[in-house]
Amino acid sequence: MAQNHANRDKAVINFKKAQTHLARIQKMLSEDAYCVDIMQQNLAVIGLLKSAHKMLMEDHLHSCFQSAMQSDDNKVKSKMTDEILTVMNLLNR
Secondary structure, eight states: OOOTTTTTTHHHHHHHHHHHHHHHHHHHHHHOOHHHHHHHHHHHHHHHHHHHHHHHHHHHIIIHHHHTTSSSSSHHHHHHHHHHHHHHHHHOO
């Protein structure tokens, strides 16, 4: 399948930033930091992960998904659609 990963480098940066925030959260917890400060760091991690997920999904839709939908094989199309639905259901939990 065709690969177009324009956002992958940006997603990697978000994952690295999230790791940094997680380390900060662990330190803050061990130092008994103020709860609201910890929650703000946690929300920063959530935002970074959501943003990375969106970038990865965009890349997938523009590459793998697009290629699958151009296929003449209905099983390939159905499998790809099911995969997208599975990921979306996991996201919305």
